[in-house]
């Protein structure tokens with residue numbers, strides 16, 4: 326795990342074992358159990374990951390606890406300085422990390438690289454906290470001042486999903502560490518290798534041993550994090566099913582919890598939409614990362630006659646080359662789930678106008694080509710449930726209000742987008758969409774730093790957002806200090 330990743334192409338490359346990183350050392354898990362970690366492009370194990378339980382979480386909490394006071398005592402600007410160094414190390418190792426993300430996740434190299442660049446942007450926000458992380462203060466009456474200090478919580482933890490191995494860790498780490506906490510990261514057991522490389526970079530940047538720890542594993546490790554009384558907050562990113570459970574379990578022990586969940590993102594096209602911008606943007610939204618991102622387009626609501634644009638979407642998606650423009654599906658189980666949704670929609674009467682079920686990519690891995698299901702209906706699972714693959718379900722509607730009603734009725738609320746050239750239509754829709762992240766002619770409306778990333782409804786459990794200033798507020802607690810220093814005539818030495 327600790328060794329540098331040497332691949333600079335898609336050629337299959339082994340990486341060994343993903344161990345835990347506790348107190349500045351790689352260690353095996355107490356259970357002795359491991360799982361294979363597959364490179365999805367090759368459907369071949371590139372190593373194994375250890376499976377942690379309560380004993381490993383306890384060891385990591387001890388290490389974090391021992392390190393946290395000295396770390397918290399450093400001025401915030403010194404901690405931010407370390408993140409400047411981390412940024413330059415991430416830039417130094419960008420190629421290595423991009424290829425590692427690509428191999429463990431199945432993304433294309435370009436997508437792996439973009440995800441590392443986005444992780445670096447999150448680190449930059451951590452650097453900025455040395456300046457913009459100041460608390461507020463005000464003289465609230467004569468001689469009396471109120472001030473807010475952002476204090477660390479202590480030992481905190483983050484749990485991440487498979488689809489962005491390094492990037493999602495960085496949604497949490499900068500604010501949590503610059504905020505003065507000691508951190509336990511539980512990466513997805515499906516993609517554990519980037520976290521191990523990150524641990525070494527965090528150490529090289531100057532973070533003391535024990536301040537950042539990695540505990541690998543699955544549900545047992547997450548449950549132990551939720552149950553541990555010394556862990557004060559948990560950030561989680563993953564599916565709605567698991568996010569809801571983790572939120573309830575962690576809250577029950579009094580932790581501050583923020584759990585981002587799954588998505589079913591609706592895009593709406595109205596007749597005045599720009600033909601070329603809209604078609605290329607929709608294709609990028611539902612095929613990027615092979616549809617395995619919480620911001621991917623999933624349902625397309627075609628308002629009125631937009632057939633020319635739909636035709637261009639089918640043509641554009643049909644040109645995508647597997648393995649070059651689009652990466653692999655994460656696992657055989659994901660392949661079966663995604664093709665199951667397509668089969669089901671076809672049986673229920675949807676027209677498969679682009680069929681990726683039999684598409685073959687290179688290297689023998691798990692591949693599904695872009696798939697478009699036209700004339701879907703509101704009751705089809707493909708139109709209502711998260712598929713998490715490169716599948717676009719088109720519903721034909723007559724009016725914008727009908728489209729909005731369908732979007733509003735779906736229980737998720739991560740992202741939505743309207744394609745139009747009319748400001749009035751854009752304003753009408755953005756004010757009515759039930760989604761935390763809304764795009765106008767932007768099919769993947771990710772709020773870049775310093776804006777906070779987070780959805781609504783069943784796409785998020787907890788208050789606030791994961792990134793930006795909200796992340797800073799989540800990983801710190803405000804201490805309100807009221808002081809009175811002025812000499813006042815109505816008080817005496819005794820009173």
Ligand code: NAD
Nearest residue numbers: 485486487512513543544547563564567585586587588619
């Ligand atoms: P997942 O929910 O299966 O796993 C997420 C994390 O939870 C992993 O670390 C995993 O080990 C752990 N986990 C799995 N089962 C558990 C259980 N029973 N109890 C406790 N912990 C458990 O998600 P995934 O398949 O890794 O990722 C894909 C999902 O994540 C999709 O639903 C996607 O929409 C969502 N996602 C959401 C966002 C967002 O910002 N809202 C971002 C990325 C991914």
